[in-house]
Amino acid sequence: MTSFNAPAAVERPPGRIGGTPLVPVRVPVRGGSLRLWLKLEWDNPFGSIKARTAEALLDALEATGRLGPGNRVVESTSGNLGVALAGLCAARGYACTLVVEPSTPHGSVARMRELGADVVVVPDVPGGRTLDARLRVVDDLLRRDPTAVWTDQYHSAANPGVHESRTAAELVRQAPNGSYDAVAVAVSTGGTLAGVAQFFRDHLPTARVIAVDAVGSAALGGPVAERPCKLAGFGSGRPSGFVRPHHVDDVVRVRDEDAAAACVLLQRATGLSLGGSAGAAVLAAVVRAAADPALREVACVCPDSGEKYPLTETAARVGTTASPDVATALDALGRARAGTPHAQETPLP
Numbered sequence: 001m002t003s004f005n006a007p008a009a010v011e012r013p014p015g016r017i018g019g020t021p022l023v024p025v026r027v028p029v030r031g032g033s034l035r036l037w038l039k040l041e042w043d044n045p046f047g048s049i050k051a052r053t054a055e056a057l058l059d060a061l062e063a064t065g066r067l068g069p070g071n072r073v074v075e076s077t078s079g080n081l082g083v084a085l086a087g088l089c090a091a092r093g094y095a096c097t098l099v100v101e102p103s104t105p106h107g108s109v110a111r112m113r114e115l116g117a118d119v120v121v122v123p124d125v126p127g128g129r130t131l132d133a134r135l136r137v138v139d140d141l142l143r144r145d146p147t148a149v150w151t152d153q154y155h156s157a158a159n160p161g162v163h164e165s166r167t168a169a170e171l172v173r174q175a176p177n178g179s180y181d182a183v184a185v186a187v188s189t190g191g192t193l194a195g196v197a198q199f200f201r202d203h204l205p206t207a208r209v210i211a212v213d214a215v216g217s218a219a220l221g222g223p224v225a226e227r228p229c230k231l232a233g234f235g236s237g238r239p240s241g242f243v244r245p246h247h248v249d250d251v252v253r254v255r256d257e258d259a260a261a262a263c264v265l266l267q268r269a270t271g272l273s274l275g276g277s278a279g280a281a282v283l284a285a286v287v288r289a290a291a292d293p294a295l296r297e298v299a300c301v302c303p304d305s306g307e308k309y310p311l312t313e314t315a316a317r318v319g320t321t322a323s324p325d326v327a328t329a330l331d332a333l334g335r336a337r338a339g340t341p342h343a344q345e346t347p348l349p
């Protein structure tokens with residue numbers, strides 16, 4: 001068992017964003033074994049990868065003079081970005097209003113309020129259209145309050161920019177032997193995927209980029225559909241404004257319940273706690289590697305930990321409904337073994 005088995009009891013201070021650990025996990029696959037390299041982003045301040053995004057969004061607005069003393073920051077969020085924005089706005093002296101939905105974990109909403117933010121919860125809209133409702137509330141807030149400024153995680157170039165210049169650069173510097181065969185990234189706005197993919201294209205062009213979307217999400221195209229056990233932060237009701245065709249080699253669509261099962265099985269086997277989108281990335285990596293023997297060292301971006309999600313209840317819905325390749329991958333994850341965290345950084349290729 002690894003010592004990286006639970007989120008830090010003491011949160012890192014807001015100034016210490018990035019430099020997160022990379023932990024190897026060995027997963028048996030037919031004819032050998034696969035090594036996953038998990039980038040544990042829950043080790044950021046405010047518990048997720050979104051600390052990086054929040055800092056970059058605020059910095060970009062401040063640098064252009066659009067955000068300053070007396071402004072109110074407004075954003076639509078599924079949870080993690082809201083917690084990070086609430087914390088950074090408190091530290092920088094901005095008022096903050098966050099628009100969330102019923103699938104946002106209650107613990108995240110409570111944390112946003114604790115950090116001083118106002119939180120508006122929109123009701124669910126049938127047909128997977130709740131994001132549209134959140135964005136209408138943001139529009140309304142901007143119209144009514146002249147001090148309000150939208151960080152706009154859906155369109156700001158700072159979102160993919162920080163994952164290209166920081167998240168992916170770190171991941172590649174930490175790479176075993178300076179390289180990976182592939183990287184798997186789950187999508188919501190697609191900022192993480194677009195940034196990481198661009199950096200890999202420029203610095204590790206032989207690595208495959210595996211994009212991981214939820215069944216019923218429109219983030220990577222296709223129609224939205226109802227997601228009865230939607231995992232917050234995974235997938236989106238709208239297409240990503242950032243992901244371009246050249247970023248992606250494979251798209252793997254994962255059901256929420258299968259992602260949750262991956263989290264539960266991996267935690268039992270290794271002690272590592274992963275959130276739903278991280279579970280989806282890990283599952284997609286194992287499915288793809290089982291089909292392609294060239295993929296044996298695969299990096300997975302793990303945006304947060306599993307502590308705030310109803311993973312056990314969601315995983316119980318899988319029953320016997322998993323497809324054969326997903327069932328095989330879940331079985332393999334149940335036999336995974338974690339190694340010691342990899343701190344070594346290598347020069348960029």
Ligand SMILES: Cc1ncc(COP(=O)(O)O)c(C=O)c1O
Pocket residue numbers: 048050078079080081186187188189190191192193232233234275276277278303304
């Ligand atoms: C848990 C989790 N996973 C993945 C993501 C995806 O990030 P992005 O918006 O960069 O696609 C988010 C975003 O909120 C998230 O909270």
